Amino acid sequence: MFGKLKKASNGKLLEPRTIGIPRALLYYLYPGLWETFLKELGMQVTVSAPGTRKTIEQAGLISESEHCLPVKLFDAHLAELAGLVELIFVPRILSTLPGHIACPKLGALPDCARAQCPGGITIITVDINENRTPLTESMAQLGRLLNADETVIHQATERALSALRRARAVPTAPRKPDALNFLVIGHPYNLHDSYLSGPILQKIESLGVNAELVSFADRTALPEPVKWDTCSIMHDRLQRLVPSEWDGVIHLSSFNCGCDSIVSTLYQEVLREKEIPCMTLVLDEHAGQAGVDTRLEAFVDSIKDQHEHAATCH
Amino acid sequence: MSMPQLAIEPWGNYSLALAASVECLHVRPWTHTCTTPEILKLGVEASPEFSCLSFKVTTGHFIKAAMEGVEYGVMVNSQGPCRLRYYRMLQQKLLKERGFNLFIFGLGYDGIKPPLIRHFNPTMNDFLRCCFRARLKVVTIDELETAAWTKRAVELRAGDTTRAMNACIKDLDQARTVPEIKAFRKTIPARFNQISVDVNRRPLKVALLGEATILRNSFLNQNLEEILGGLGVEVRNFFLLGEEMRNIFNIGTGSKYGWKAMRKLAKPYLGTPVGGHALASVAHTLRCAQDGYDGVIHVAPAGCMPEISVRPILRKISQDKDIPVFECSFDEHTSQVGLVTRLEAFVDVLYDRKTKKEL
Structure with a gap:
């Protein structure tokens, strides 16, 4: 051996x-x-x-x-x-x-x-x-x-x-009232690598958003339609999301990830049906943070805008 | 009522054989032996950004087929860890999103009577006859390819072999019955012997291995075999469908290129099959080193999960066994120039090594 x-x-x-x-x-x-x-x-x-x-x-x-x-x-x-x-x-x-x-x-x-x-x-x-x-x-x-x-x-x-x-078992922080609630998904090696995901998570927090990281403690996912283990857990979680509780999903993918190239289409399909906005950020070797910051700000702004619009219409 | 059409994924010259095999289903096969830039563009536009070229090109074929009103398609199923497992599901979704009504049947791993056969329900007699005919065509194409590889490296007038090959493929397509195919097969040696060759030239021997779709599709690999042939290199493409079928159906797997032998050979370098043809790439590279090949060209679509993951291992084998390995990834760029320059440099190095060794 x-x-x-x-x-x-x-x-x-x-x-x-x-x-x-x-x-x-x-x-x-x-x-x-x-x-x-x-x-x-x-x-x-x-x-x-x-x-x-x-x-x-x-x-x-x-x-x-x-x-x-x-x-x-x-x-x-x-x-x-x-x-x-x-x-x-x-x-x-x-x-x-x-x-x-x-x-x-x-x-x-x-x-x-x-x-x-x-x-x-x-x-x-x-x-x-x-x-x-x-x-x-x-x-x-x-x-x-x-x-x-x-x-x-x-x-x-x-x-x-x-x-x-x-x-x-990542403890879920108590939700702040009146803040947006985001679920952040991604392979554990992208999500928990503090150098890769840290600046992004900090930025999300600084925009006044409650961000929850997807948990891999739940091992009950079914192998259909996604057979890859971590992807299947995330797909399962997305399917169980209650639309009224979540304002957005952020998918942290990494450059040239073969699994994500296929399953992100499936994630988006699930989220489209639930009408939860979703954004994919691709982690790569670039050092500049500005591009990611701008995208996050724009994403949060557009969701806030949508909420205000919905409130004035009703 | 006209016969329904069935789109078959592109497999280079083997598309002919696959087309012959579905005739028993009373459908008109829709296929191309070569991809067109238009098909590739359609596929790239529809596919996820980081999906591999093989996915993009098969998707493009199905979209093109759907645009031409084809009702059905057939795509191989897979049980492996490679992305191929999700191709059919995703392609069906992409087609539906674009409002096309092409239904893609899966083939493989779905019982003794797959849905494709159940749907069209051919008689047993028809089915067996077509299978036999298709197998014969596959073997004949294997023979043609092998003959072309050796001739192209020594031909006197550039392009003679390719012309002979094209004529042969055309004739093979016309041959409908088993006796016709057999009669055609007998003429192959004579037809290739007509090509005038340079008897003094001693060509290099280079192996082509890696991912099957790219190896077989001369549009995607930018005519790799012909470029190398033109540089006086005798190639051996390690994807021959005849050989592959023996492995798929588990016949003679103990032979030299059977998966059992490959697994044993690759064991010191790779302990798991990984998926796709990654294990075969490792085993073939080792085999080529033993068999005295001058070099190996590893071909993969950019970002291919199994093939890219074994590249560090191929590099190690190259060092350990002293065999040059040229890594070549293909994406949707269609300009041949960059590839030609790199191949010329590689072939120069190989000639140099060979001369130095002989001194």
């Missing part, structure tokens, strides 16, 4: 102490889980630093030019970890939700990481396919790869899962 640890000449497993987790894709898909789990196993865990302008510039330089932005950022975070740790954890994510499949790019990620990383660094990987094996089993496999005892693995799994539940 990939990532099996090398044995020393005396037959004992060499026990590595340091393991790195890139702060991208897998980190946001399972917030808090891997960090807690590996720490509980007794590893010294390094998570790459939160993204900055430098990360994006580095990503543009070293990554395959046609990758989507999150995968490019993943490459930059991976490069940052190289040299700092002995092992880097990159799971092969095939499905994060029973009955669904993950974005195909995530399946090739450990192989790509191995192809890109300089020698001397071991990429450690397990298959995550919640269609076939429960998450706990994948975690146990990882524990065994790292040569941990079953009891330790069991305990670590429990703690990691509760950390995951806590991180996923």
